[in-house]
Amino acid sequence: MQVIFVGGASGVGASCLAIQIADQWIVVDAGVRVDRKQDPLPDLALLEGKDVRAVFVTHAHADHIGALPLLHQAFPTVPIFASRGTALLMGVMLADALKVMTKRAVEEMELPLYPENLVTGMLAQVRPLPVGEPFTVPQLPGVTIHASRAGHIAGAVSLGFAAPDGSLVVSGDISITPQRTVVGAVPPPLERCDLLVLESTYGSRLHPNRQGEEQRLAQAVADGIANGGHVLVPAFGLGRGQELLLILQAAQEKGQIPDFPIYVDGLVRRVCDTYLLLPETLSPRLQRQIRKGYLPFSGPNVTFVRDERDRERILAGPPACIVSSSGMLTGGPSAWYAARLVSQANASILITGYQDEESPGKRLLDVAEHKRDTLEIGGMSVPVHCQVAKYSLSAHADGAELAGYAAALHPRRVALVHGDDEARAGLRTLLTETDVLLPRDGMTLEAEEKRAGRHARSSAHTPSTAPAQTLDSLPTGIGAGVPFDYQHVEQLWRVVRQVPTLRIVTARELALIWYGEATEETTESILDTFAQDYEQRYFIQQHALEEAYRVRGQYEETPGDFLSDLVGSVLLLLVSQESAKPVF
Ligand SMILES: [Zn+2]
Ligand SMILES: [Zn+2]
Numbered sequence: 001m002q003v004i005f006v007g008g009a010s011g012v013g014a015s016c017l018a019i020q021i022a023d024q025w026i027v028v029d030a031g032v033r034v035d036r037k038q039d040p041l042p043d044l045a046l047l048e049g050k051d052v053r054a055v056f057v058t059h060a061h062a063d064h065i066g067a068l069p070l071l072h073q074a075f076p077t078v079p080i081f082a083s084r085g086t087a088l089l090m091g092v093m094l095a096d097a098l099k100v101m102t103k104r105a106v107e108e109m110e111l112p113l114y115p116e117n118l119v120t121g122m123l124a125q126v127r128p129l130p131v132g133e134p135f136t137v138p139q140l141p142g143v144t145i146h147a148s149r150a151g152h153i154a155g156a157v158s159l160g161f162a163a164p165d166g167s168l169v170v171s172g173d174i175s176i177t178p179q180r181t182v183v184g185a186v187p188p189p190l191e192r193c194d195l196l197v198l199e200s201t202y203g204s205r206l207h208p209n210r211q212g213e214e215q216r217l218a219q220a221v222a223d224g225i226a227n228g229g230h231v232l233v234p235a236f237g238l239g240r241g242q243e244l245l246l247i248l249q250a251a252q253e254k255g256q257i258p259d260f261p262i263y264v265d266g267l268v269r270r271v272c273d274t275y276l277l278l279p280e281t282l283s284p285r286l287q288r289q290i291r292k293g294y295l296p297f298s299g300p301n302v303t304f305v306r307d308e309r310d311r312e313r314i315l316a317g318p319p320a321c322i323v324s325s326s327g328m329l330t331g332g333p334s335a336w337y338a339a340r341l342v343s344q345a346n347a348s349i350l351i352t353g354y355q356d357e358e359s360p361g362k363r364l365l366d367v368a369e370h371k372r373d374t375l376e377i378g379g380m381s382v383p384v385h386c387q388v389a390k391y392s393l394s395a396h397a398d399g400a401e402l403a404g405y406a407a408a409l410h411p412r413r414v415a416l417v418h419g420d421d422e423a424r425a426g427l428r429t430l431l432t433e434t435d436v437l438l439p440r441d442g443m444t445l446e447a448e449e450k451r452a453g454r455h456a457r458s459s460a461h462t463p464s465t466a467p468a469q470t471l472d473s474l475p476t477g478i479g480a481g482v483p484f485d486y487q488h489v490e491q492l493w494r495v496v497r498q499v500p501t502l503r504i505v506t507a508r509e510l511a512l513i514w515y516g517e518a519t520e521e522t523t524e525s526i527l528d529t530f531a532q533d534y535e536q537r538y539f540i541q542q543h544a545l546e547e548a549y550r551v552r553g554q555y556e557e558t559p560g561d562f563l564s565d566l567v568g569s570v571l572l573l574l575v576s577q578e579s580a581k582p583v584f
Pocket of ligand 1: 059061152173
């Protein structure tokens with residue numbers, strides 16, 4: 001096995017990885033750098049002469065897909081595997097990238113990276129990537145592929161590849177703490193893999209409490225409106241923009257902040273439309289809302305700006321909140337609004353995400369820290385009088401969460417990518433039980449041949465001999481009124497394990513056991529807690545059955561050991577209390 005770090009090894013941008021496994025080459029992601037001071041592309045020349053058989057895409061952010069049309073130009077017949085969510089979002093994101101490139105070509109004489117026909121040609125090569133179940137593709141004989149959900153944004157996956165000569169996991173960008181749009185990451189089931197390629201964007205940080213930060217932001221928007229001015233929240237079009245809309249609307253619905261108009265402009269709006277087509281990639285709560293016909297991103301206070309001419313009218317109107325891309329004020333409608341709002345003392349600009357060193361968003365934060373007092377934006381130098389503040393709503397795991405993800409996989413080695421030197425050095429100190437590599441772009445890693453028998457199981461497996469029982473025999477209301485929490489998962493598992501043949505349980509059944517009643521609210525509390533248990537030590541989420549979990553066996557070490565302690569037992573598929581039926 002061999003890995004070439006083609007791009008994105010020591011920073012955010014131009015992610016691209018080439019892997020030789022079972023004597024075949026695979027490429028994972030091909031993105032661009034958004035910082036316009038650097039070369040935008042990964043060094044695709046490193047792939048020259050390689051017999052690339054397949055390309056895999058982790059998610060649809062520009063730093064992972066922006067160079068795919070050029071990779072496709074070099075390997076025009078090679079299939080590109082992406083989850084359904086990523087495939088749809090890639091179309092939206094690359095159409096936007098083409099628009100931006102055309103505009104820059106006209107206004108700044110900057111050459112576009114590629115023409116439209118390369119984008120359409122590349123999208124025509126996209127093939128489905130099943131998530132949550134192992135699969136093989138004819139292009140890669142001998143390789144089993146595992147794609148598991150990565151949190152982060154809709155459609156994002158982590159990828160695992162296993163072959164006789166080795167196994168590796170590529171985390172892609174991951175989040176662990178549940179967000180409003182997506183639940184947290186689950187590592188691919190390749191425990192003790194030879195190599196984990198792990199993102200490290202915030203490897204040296206601990207995120208503040210998410211709920212607290214969301215409340216702080218909602219309050220700041222409300223305060224800005226009460227101040228009599230407009231509040232601009234620049235947001236990345238894919239992911240952050242949707243989170244912001246849900247945060248602000250939830251705070252309004254709960255009466256924590258007053259009603260005020262929220263305008264949504266730019267790429268954020270188009271991605272909202274696409275998210276509605278992808279309920280299966282979203283949190284259980286959003287899935288239910290969308291399937292019942294609700295439009296969670298466009299409540300009564302929200303207006304999508306579909307005509308550029310409305311922008312002047314919005315700024316001339318009563319105080320309102322504007323959620324708009326781009327997130328770093330580098331272009332898009334947010335730069336247009338910012339250029340007009342920065343000089344107004346009663347206006348506010350609230351920054352919620354990562355800002356490149358050279359971006360106008362970063363320079364605006366410098367103003368807030370009194371490092372300067374004017375902002376160059378849209379070709380103008382504007383004095384800054386508006387309120388400026390920053391909020392941390394990351395879609396990336398922090399250092400402790402990344403270390404937890406690595407610990408769940410027990411890899412032989414970890415290569416840290418997608419982070420600056422400080423982030424990678426910080427994360428390295430947290431990974432004490434494994435070899436840690438800090439690759440540079442262009443570096444090749446030769447993995448040692450896999451040692452025979454390393455994956456052999458060591459502990460004995462005892463078949464269960466307990467008599468068959470049913471769910472009806474289990475106690476209900478064991479939580480005695482205490483809200484179900486992460487720390488109670490094991491207790492609940494011990495109770496469910498009293499029925500050794502019971503392997504699939506639903507959230508409603510678990511709610512009945514813990515709370516004594518299965519209402520929407522109690523079921524949701526079980527679902528939300530399980531969504532945080534990304535190690536899935538006791539209950540494993542089932543992808544084929546909505547809101548159902550497999551109960552881990554008592555002697556089970558890895559997910560592959562399913563059934564190992566069930567020899568001689570009758571297996572019951574218990575989806576609801578009324579419909580228990582034997583499956584063999
Ligand atoms: Zn990303
Ligand atoms: Zn990224």
